[in-house]
Amino acid sequence: MATKAKQQESRVPVAKTYKIYIDGKFPRTESGRYFTLEGGKGRVIANVCRGSRKDFRNATVAARKAQAGWAGNNAYLRGQILYRIAEMLEGRREQFIAELKLQGVTQRAAQQEVDTSIDRLIYFAGWADKYQQVFSAVNPVASSHFNFSVLEPTGVVSIIAPDESGLLGLVSNVAPTIVGGNSCVVLASESMPLSAVSFAEVLHASDVPAGVVNIITGLRSELTEHFASHMDVNAIVFCDGARKTAKTVQELAADNIKRVIARADIDWSRESSQHPYLIRDTQEVKTTWHPVGS
Amino acid sequence: MAIPENKLAFEGGWKYSPAPESTDHIKVQKKYELFIGGDFVKPESGKYFDTINPATEERLSRVALANDADVDKAVKAARKAYNGPWSRMKPAERGKYIYRIARIIQERAREFAAIESLDGGKPIREARDVDIPLAAAHFFYYAGWADKLEYAFPGRSVRPMGVAGQIIPWNFPLLMASWKVAPALACGNTVVLKPAETTPLTALKLAEVVADAGLPEGVVNIVTGAGDTGSSIVSHPGVDKIAFTGSTEVGRIIQKTLAGSSKKYTLELGGKAANIIFADAAIDEAVEGIVNGIFFNQGHVCCAGSRLFVQESVAEQVIRKLKDRMETLIVGDPLDKNTDVGAINSKAQLAKIESYLEIGEQEGGEMHQSSCPVPDKGYWCRPTIFTGVSQSNRVVQEEIFGPVLAIQTFRTFDEAVSKANNTPYGLSGGVWTDKGAKIFKMTQSVRAGVIWANTFNKFDPTSPFGGYKESGVGREGGLHGLDAYLRLEA
Numbered sequence: 080m081a082t083k084a085k086q087q088e089s090r091v092p093v094a095k096t097y098k099i100y101i102d103g104k105f106p107r108t109e110s111g112r113y114f115t116l117e118g119g120k121g122r123v124i125a126n127v128c129r130g131s132r133k134d135f136r137n138a139t140v141a142a143r144k145a146q147a148g149w150a151g152n153n154a155y156l157r158g159q160i161l162y163r164i165a166e167m168l169e170g171r172r173e174q175f176i177a178e179l180k181l182q183g184v185t186q187r188a189a190q191q192e193v194d195t196s197i198d199r200l201i202y203f204a205g206w207a208d209k210y211q212q213v214f215s216a217v218n219p220v221a222s223s224h225f226n227f228s229v230l231e232p233t234g235v236v237s238i239i240a241p242d243e244s245g246l247l248g249l250v251s252n253v254a255p256t257i258v259g260g261n262s263c264v265v266l267a268s269e270s271m272p273l274s275a276v277s278f279a280e281v282l283h284a285s286d287v288p289a290g291v292v293n294i295i296t297g298l299r300s301e302l303t304e305h306f307a308s309h310m311d312v313n314a315i316v317f318c319d320g321a322r323k324t325a326k327t328v329q330e331l332a333a334d335n336i337k338r339v340i341a342r343a344d345i346d347w348s349r350e351s352s353q354h355p356y357l358i359r360d361t362q363e364v365k366t367t368w369h370p371v372g373s
Numbered sequence: 374m375a376i377p378e379n380k381l382a383f384e385g386g387w388k389y390s391p392a393p394e395s396t397d398h399i400k401v402q403k404k405y406e407l408f409i410g411g412d413f414v415k416p417e418s419g420k421y422f423d424t425i426n427p428a429t430e431e432r433l434s435r436v437a438l439a440n441d442a443d444v445d446k447a448v449k450a451a452r453k454a455y456n457g458p459w460s461r462m463k464p465a466e467r468g469k470y471i472y473r474i475a476r477i478i479q480e481r482a483r484e485f486a487a488i489e490s491l492d493g494g495k496p497i498r499e500a501r502d503v504d505i506p507l508a509a510a511h512f513f514y515y516a517g518w519a520d521k522l523e524y525a526f527p528g529r530s531v532r533p534m535g536v537a538g539q540i541i542p543w544n545f546p547l548l549m550a551s552w553k554v555a556p557a558l559a560c561g562n563t564v565v566l567k568p569a570e571t572t573p574l575t576a577l578k579l580a581e582v583v584a585d586a587g588l589p590e591g592v593v594n595i596v597t598g599a600g601d602t603g604s605s606i607v608s609h610p611g612v613d614k615i616a617f618t619g620s621t622e623v624g625r626i627i628q629k630t631l632a633g634s635s636k637k638y639t640l641e642l643g644g645k646a647a648n649i650i651f652a653d654a655a656i657d658e659a660v661e662g663i664v665n666g667i668f669f670n671q672g673h674v675c676c677a678g679s680r681l682f683v684q685e686s687v688a689e690q691v692i693r694k695l696k697d698r699m700e701t702l703i704v705g706d707p708l709d710k711n712t713d714v715g716a717i718n719s720k721a722q723l724a725k726i727e728s729y730l731e732i733g734e735q736e737g738g739e740m741h742q743s744s745c746p747v748p749d750k751g752y753w754c755r756p757t758i759f760t761g762v763s764q765s766n767r768v769v770q771e772e773i774f775g776p777v778l779a780i781q782t783f784r785t786f787d788e789a790v791s792k793a794n795n796t797p798y799g800l801s802g803g804v805w806t807d808k809g810a811k812i813f814k815m816t817q818s819v820r821a822g823v824i825w826a827n828t829f830n831k832f833d834p835t836s837p838f839g840g841y842k843e844s845g846v847g848r849e850g851g852l853h854g855l856d857a858y859l860r861l862e863a
Contacts, residue, residue, distance in 0.1 A: 213527060218851050220833035221510065228837045228853060231817075313842065326633025333628035335797065336621065336642065336843045351863050354528060364848050366837050367816045369826045 097272070099128045099296055100279035102141035103289025109133050114298065116182070116272065124181055127272050130297035132305045135264060138293035139309055142235045142262040145290030150232050150260030158207030161258055164285040165200035168193070171281060175246060175274060182245060182271045195348055196250040202353050203254035210259070210355045214362070223371045230362040232260035233338060234313035237306040239299065239328075241318040244347050245271030249278060249294075251347045252316055255357035257291055261314075264293045266306060272296040299324075307331035314338035314361050318345070380697065389703065392710040394497045399484045401491075401574060404435045407443055407597065408580035410450035411590025417442035422599075424573055427494040428707050428716040428751040436573045439596035441605045444565070447594040448611040451536040451563040454591030459563055460533065462589075468519030471558050473586035474579075475512035478505065478547075481582070485547060485575055490707045492574040493546055494716030494752070495670050497708050507832055508551035511850075514834035515555035518855060522560065525852050529861040533561030534637060535613035537858060538606040541576075542619050543569035543718050544673040544774075548832075550576050552849050553616050554593060555834075560858035562614070563592045567606055570599040571719045604630070612636060616857060618675070620772070621798070621843050628846075639847030639857040641675065641839055643772040644800030647793035648678030648829065649783075649815065652687045654805035658827065660694045663778070666803060666829040668702060668714055668756050672776035673722070675844075676801035678829055680769060681758075681780045682789050688782045692760065699743040699756045706748065714776060717752040726754050726775035733759045733768040738779070764795055772798070786811070790818045799841030803829045822848070 098105040110131035116124045128134075149157075168175065172193050179189035211230055218226040236256050241248030245268040256263050267275030279294045295302070303324060307315055308331035317328050320343035332339045340360045345352055404421065406413040418440035423432045439447070459467070478485060485508075486501040495504070522531050537557045541549035546568055557564045568576035576595050583593045596602060600623075607615055607630050617627050618641040631638055648666045650659045666678025683691045707715035717723040734740055738759040747753035758778045762769050769779045783789040793802060802819040804826050806812055816824040822840045825831060832838070832850075839848040847857050 216837075216852055218833065218835040218837070220831075220836055222831060222833065224828065224831060226833065226836050228851065233841075234820075322633060329632030330629045333625050333632070336624060336628065336640065336846060338846055354863070356529070356861065363822060363841050364837050364839065364853050365816075365822055365824065365841075366851075367824045367826060368828055368831050368836070369812070370828050 097125050097127050097276045097296070099130055099134060100276070100283070100292070100294040101134065101138045102293065103283065105279070108297070109137070118181065118183070125273060127296050130295035130302065132302070134295050135302060135305050136309070138264040138295060139235060139311055141290035142264050142293055143311055145288055146232070146234055146262040149257070149262055149288055149291045154208035154211065157258060157260065158204045160286050161200055161204035161207060161254060164281060164287065165197050165204065167281045167285045168197050168200065168278075171277070172197070175277060178273050178277055179246065179271075182273055191348065192244070192247045196247045199247070199250055199353055200254055203258045203358070206355055206358060207258050210358045213355060214359055218366070224368045225371050226366065226368050228364050228366040230259070230359065231365050233361045233363055234261060235311060236261045236263045236314045236316060236361050237309065237312045238263050238265040238316040239303055239306055239319055240265055240268055240275070241345070241347065242268045242270055242299070244268070246274035246278060247347045248318065249275050251352060252318060252342065253292055256316065256361050257287075259358045259362050261361050262291045264295065264306070264312070266299065266302055267294055267296045269297070269299050303328065304331055307337070308334060310335045312337060314340060316340045316342060316361070318342045320344050389711045393706065394487055394490070394708045394710060396487050396491065396708065399487045401434055401488060405437060405573070405577045405597070407437045407439055407447070408577065408593070408595040409443070409447045410594070411584065413580070416440070417446070422570065424492060424571065426491050427718055428748070430750055433492060434574060436577070436597045439567075439598040439602045443596055444602060444605040444609055447565045447596050448536060448538075448609050450591035451565050451594050452611055454589055455535055455563040458589040459592050460561055464520035464522070464561070467561065468516045468559065470586055470588050471512055471516035471519060471555060474582055475509045475516060477582045477585055478509040478512065482506065482509065485578060487708070488574050488578060489547055490715070493543060493572045494707050494718050496712045496715040498710055498712070499670060504545055504548045507834070508547045511548070511551040511834040512555045515559040518556070519559045522855065522859065525855050526859075526861055529863065531859040531861055534858055534860060535562060536611060537562045537564045537614045537616060538609065538612040539564055539566045539616045540603045540606060540619065541566065541568055543572040544670060544675070546572040547575040547579060549618055550579055556849070556854050557616070557858050558592065560855060562858050565594045565596060565606055565612070567596050567598060567603050570597070573597045607631065614638065614858065617641070624845065637857070639839070639849065640845040641849060642843065642845040643798055644675045644677070644840065644844050645680055645770065645772055645796050645798045646676055646678045646801040646803065646821065647680045647682055647819065648803035649682045649789050649793060649805065650684060650687070650691055651804075651806035651811065652684040653807050655807060655827075656687060656691060656694065659805040660691060660698055662803060662805060662827070662829045663695055664698055664702070667778040668776050669830050671714055671717055671754070673718055673774055674830065676823060676830065678803050679773065679778060681778055682783050682792055683780065685782045685784050692780065695758065696741060699758070700745070702743060702745065702756050704745050704747050704753060704755055714756060717754050717775065720752055722774065723752040723754060726773055726777060729768055729771070729773045729775070729777060730757065733762070733766070733777075736762070736766045736768070738762040738766060738768060764792060770796065786814070790815070794820050797843040800844035801825070
């Protein structure tokens with residue numbers, strides 16, 4: 080028995096390399112840089128990719144390329160793909176709990192965060208073929224025209240995910256963005272980046288087309304301004320309470336009249352933090368006129 | 374046997390006798406003060422500026438110039454009215470005040486139309502049939518929303534923003550004022566409105582209407598001035614929401630100025646709309662649509678169909694018919710009911726348009742203008758088209774805001790879409806075809822907020838309006854237009 084136990088102890092676990100997710104692939108950052116994620120007592124948990132401006136630009140190209148095709152899928156299919164993401168996450172529930180604990184979250188809180196993340200994906204999956212009916216309109220114009228307004232995705236959305244909620248914060252912002260047909264480039268939580276990378280693996284296994292969601296890890300101080308200023312990004316979802324950064328984001332976003340959606344100080348664990356207005360935030364209203372006659 | 378094509382005959386045919394709208398029934402004062410806190414008050418600045426008739430270059434009136442202190446006074450008056458009667462009033466009662474405004478505008482419609490035409494240069498026919506009736510309709514539409522707001526946003530409760538600062542352009546002066554003021558009031562806000570410096574008169578007449586309707590003092594404040602006055606509204610800390618219609622250039626500055634503040638904003642900015650004509654379109658109707666798209670209101674329209682894309686097989690025919698139709702357009706006295714194209718709004722705008730005509734020719738475009746006579750005095754531009762231009766030409770890429778059309782051709786559906794979307798703008802678009810399936814595919818493919826299919830330049834208070842991309846943020850009109858003036862809460 081003793082020998083067997085010894086043998087088991089000597090099994091060396093295979094550590095995971097945490098990479099970024101661009102265009103359906105898992106490259107290392109092109110910059111070759113990293114930052115260290117430390118656990119208790121300064122123990123190194125992972126060397127995380129310190130993504131660069133170039134990574135972000137590459138991701139944006141991929142997102143733009145993927146967007147029209149993704150939006151062109153019917154709502155039923157988009158809903159099923161979101162549902163599939165939830166299925167994949169459920170299957171890897173234990174892994175995500177363990178990873179959150181590794182990043183300093185308690186067992187109970189980690190369990191709750193993963194469960195809520197799964198449920199949130201189901202919640203938005205269900206909205207895929209319904210939000211349009213809630214937010215659209217047939218407009219009774221006074222002339223002889225048929226006139227209707229529908230929602231269409233804004234396009235490419237950059238997301239500065241919440242720092243304090245590594246998985247749930249990410250899911251709560253990505254799901255409403257993509258369910259509406261947008262593609263996105265996400266800057267993961269800087270202090271808890273591991274769940275984002277593992278979530279990319281879940282996305283990868285869920286029939287989400289390459290480029291629809293791109294996830295970059297790195298330093299907010301370095302990357303936020305690029306997320307805000309890129310001229311081929313249509314909207315920025317910005318989850319950071321710092322006033323000074325918010326001002327910078329707004330200023331840079333103005334260069335191409337980007338839509339700025341500020342979502343600071345939201346407790347993502349609450350049920351009231353999920354609603355279809357999060358989908359609407361990254362939608363445009365399109366109104367179409369046609370004469371009525373014979 | 375080839376069927377002979379019908380052609381318009383303009384030589385030796387009808388001659389139009391002058392049919393001027395009379396102006397003896399309108400009242401324009403020699404001087405206008407600022408409308409603040411329910412009274413017309415002298416400006417702290419002590420300064421006034423001229424507003425002129427662009428068709429005669431004669432002064433119509435002198436108008437007060439609001440400076441920072443004046444804007445501050447107006448914002449304080451609006452805040453007082455908001456904290457006081459307006460936010461405490463029953464929504465249904467609020468609505469009744471707005472209905473009154475609509476009714477008074479209808480009663481005084483002829484006067485408003487004539488003044489709009491005099492001050493801005495637009496043909497009386499357009500002011501009479503489009504601007505003023507639509508302005509009244511906007512007030513009437515939004516009045517009814519005042520006590521129904523909780524039905525507009527399911528799952529949310531709504532609250533007004535507070536004081537709205539609103540800055541409007543000179544192309545549809547009263548109509549833009551109504552687009553801004555009506556929803557703001559219906560949602561329970563008070564407003565500080567700044568009309569454009571070249572067209573302040575109908576906004577000041579609206580102040581009279583507001584007073585006559587008995588609105589509590591300070592609910593609507595109207596301050597006149599140019600860019601500095603606007604910027605003073607934008608940066609005033611007492612303003613909770615900014616609504617701006619104007620150029621993308623200024624919109625960008627406003628968005629930057631508002632950075633870091635908690636002010637909500639909507640921006641209706643520039644455009645360079647594609648008007649796409651397929652070979653299977655009803656060609657004569659399409660030609661009417663092209664004319665309406667670019668020559669309506671002298672092309673001073675943010676959603677003007679200023680880029681024409683014609684399928685190659687019918688390009689020659691469409692351009693020939695368009696040139697024929699352009700010859701029939703009467704350019705001249707805006708007050709004449711026969712006039713199709715009025716005066717360019719200002720000397721500065723005319724200079725801008727003329728500089729683009731030069732640029733267009735320098736870049737190799739072939740310019741064609743109608744041959745009609747134009748008056749000696751005033752600011753005029755004949756209907757103009759450019760052919761032989763390509764995507765990179767400045768007259769194709771940049772907003773000219775005048776009666777200038779850039780024409781290109783395409784072969785396939787995909788080519789039309791990619792050319793149409795090759796612009797930073799995304800305000801509007803047009804598509805002409807008799808095939809239903811093609812209409813829907815095209816209206817889904819063009820990245821713009823308003824798409825007119827087999828029609829163009831139609832507006833209605835119930836119909837949301839606003840741009841994609843660099844054409845702006847937010848919508849005005851319809852249920853969707855309420856959002857800009859409300860806080861939505863769980």
